[in-house]
Amino acid sequence: MKKSLDVSIGQATDKGVKSVNQDYLGFRIPKEPMLSSKGIVLAMADGISSSKVSQIASKTAVNGFLEDYYCTSDSWAVKTSVQKVVKSINSWLFAQTKNSPYRYEKDKGYICTFSALVLKSHSAHIFHSGDTRVYRLDGNQLEQLTQDHRRVVSADVSYLTRALGIDQTLEIDYKKLTIEQGDIFILATDGVFEFVDNQTICQFIQQAKSSEQDENLKQKLDIAAKQILDHALSAGSNDNLSVQIVCIESLPSYQLDEVQQHVAMLPMPPALSARMEFDGYQIIREIYISSRSHVYLAKDISSQQTVVIKVPSTELRGDTKYLESFMLEEWIAKRVNHPNAVRAIEPNRKRNYLYLVTEYIEGISLNQWMIDNPKPKLEQVREIIEQVAKGLQAFHRQEMIHQDIRPQNIMIDNSNTAKIIDFGSTYIAGVTDTKSEEALRGTMRYSAPEYFLGQHGTQKSDIYALAVIAYQMLSGKFPYGVEIAQAKSVSAQGRLKYKSLINDESELPIWVDDALRKALQIDPFKRYDQLSEFTHDLRFPNKAFIAKTRPPLIERNPVMFWQTVSFVLFLILVLTALPV
Template identity: 35%
Template structure:
């Protein structure tokens, strides 16, 4: 028996002589794929901006399209509140920053977004847009009006893009079959009464488009009779036609319907995939090289360890790994593969890279030139950049997690410690990395329980590059052996030129800065580090010298003092 799915009916109507000049935007998205509808739900939005905003239409459209695009791209195992809140905060930050470049306008907009998932609705509201629920004969406003009165004009407050930080109203409520939700804007205030809404919607609730047209016509007539503009009304209705069964409110394909694969050996098959080789067995996961018996493709399968069947916390992180591989598009990051058959177990597939680890490559190519090694370093840096662009930290960059294929291209693998970078996640990111085990290339802040971030990955990348160029580590004491902040004094950088005379002063200085034990003293951005690696031959010497002077002020001022003393002696002798 096929389980029932959430089913919605939608209607919309605008009152506007020219839709291109309308300052309101609205939309409903119902995923076609049953799995995405179960995991993410359906979404209805309405956005509105001020009549005095020169780019009102663009601001409204951008807020609606931006939310829909990003919300349905969040990991499936995130709950609705986490996904929507993170998307809205990121969207708010972008709108706020872009408004500074616009004259006579802004990307400020009121926004109400409702996510219908399983048997619940989740409302996220900012500003003064209006959301009502009609249940039976009861007509109730769900949103709050956030309005500021300035000089006789009323403006929305707590709106999207109005400030760098934002307070989001959140309401979670159970759904009933037959519930009707109305989305509209402040322009309708003073036209229709609650009884008018109920009557006009119930007149023929089977056709929601017609119901919206009735609402729009009645609001326009009422506004014109009272002598004010009636060209900015919009109405959107969403009706709950069918709810899924009780107990099926969590994506079954994540936990219930997909068991963890058993222990597998070469020659065994699972979902049409023949195990060719066991690549890795750890306490958390199993990694196999497999062959698809239908397509003959070789791939890499990663699955949770069978001992972790009841550890949902790790399973959630395992699914984040899959999301990383699916969403990060870079030739330098391992790519996901779609199975040729439906999956009956929890795992994901990646492209099989015919190559060797960076550790093996270095052993096989002891005579490789400095240029070859730096090319590998820059490719690896681009891989880390691709993760950072998705606000992800890798946290396990070291030679054994880097593959070099037969064409010399770098592919970054092993996302077991990957974590979303956000203001609240520093502690979780650090704990995850420590749980999986630190390496000699881990940044000092992991061992010292300090905040971690993109510059922590920069340290690990620089340490790996240092090892690639010298076959040594930058410090005699490995950072993962630190026991307290006092141990930082023992981290004295060993010049890479001591082990490889081909390394220029500029390149050594670049590595020194990226490997600074103090995270704030490293390069601000990965792009700055990669630029310095590319210009290791002395180009851009001024910037490098400046950074060296900033980090070694004692030598600089001693030199200045010596020059001044010499000038003083000369002036005395010439009297």
């Protein structure tokens, strides 16, 4: 049975000795497909005691975040979605203060601390501003994962240096961690952690978990949260108190366990050839043979469905790590499940050998399409790039990076649908081993510059590869030529110059070239953050690009520039030589 992300959450909040509870907390566990695309969210806010309205700020921050986060685009990364939502909430709170009687007294306005924990796939994303805290339970110890944004002046005087609503702009801390089954995270306000030591918090949680009572784990965690609050009150807490406890009960089923089991138990397939019957399939012909895999066209004998069978190469059959990576391709194909990515075929019978089965795409590779269409129209390029981008977005939503986007790995079927194939280089967050010697992935002409520095790829690396393909389709050339493969240092890469597609003969809009220039920046931090931004700018003029002036003549046509300068100088000499 397919596993999914499953957690138990316990929480408690109390006004304590104060008349009003200015803390606010909440969580949301959505159903599929939202569970996979956006994850599980916990949020906590703590108002400031000098303000009579900060409880409104806390409630607005938490409720607004839990609502708006799930309305953000599925194509956005968790970090992007959260930051956009939180900054929007911050702007609203700041505006409320500016339009209130407290406009000149920040400490009496709509201000609150804010911490959020987003659990998605095999990762925990932590966002933080203020002095609420996020911990991870590590055995019998608490590991503090956030830094307090509070400046202590004296034993009696301190103030927040960062929180929602203080300033029009907001800086929010971000941290990403890999999670494992059984991990426990705790969110707490200062009314708790200043009066209950870490060891006591651990004891309450461990005791609740090991209790033999009939309650489920959520109820046990609720009890532990209430016990922690009671202990803080008895220890003299003079503030509002809130705590959330979340335990990871199961993770999505793409851990290596099942893959390793296949590798350990299934024998290698025999040598395959045309007309041969193999495990319920009739081999039709060989498609291609490489040093990493052998691929065949086949027909399922029972269903008569035409499929593609991929088997490990003879040279690598003794490499366990390669075989595990080989079998992960099948899981990736099942997980992505997008019209613009090749589909895995699940055999309806027992598999007796180690091999992969995918749909057969009747068509040609993008590489062949480019040979057949050496001068495609801009609209044709846009349509193909947009389809590939949608397929890549399906990878990115699952915290995967394809890492080998090139024309040979894109098929164009008979209905002109582009499909990404070959997932052998795909990086999966929390699963793929990331060793520096394996950082260079894919084909050099399409590999992002950071790979040549031994760095690991990001979603922006896939954006770069897709932009190279777009550039190649429009020009038949590459943006940095062969020099990029030779530039293996920061200084060497700094000397590389983007070769503009624009010249006096070009009919391409200048702003399209600007979009490609940005997507193909050597520094990944200067590229687009999202594929959707890149594809949008290929189709619609970006105002920032339109505002730019046309490249100077010396860049567009140096020969004409110097001819013009020489002619002007000649005229000046002639005029000065004439008698007055």
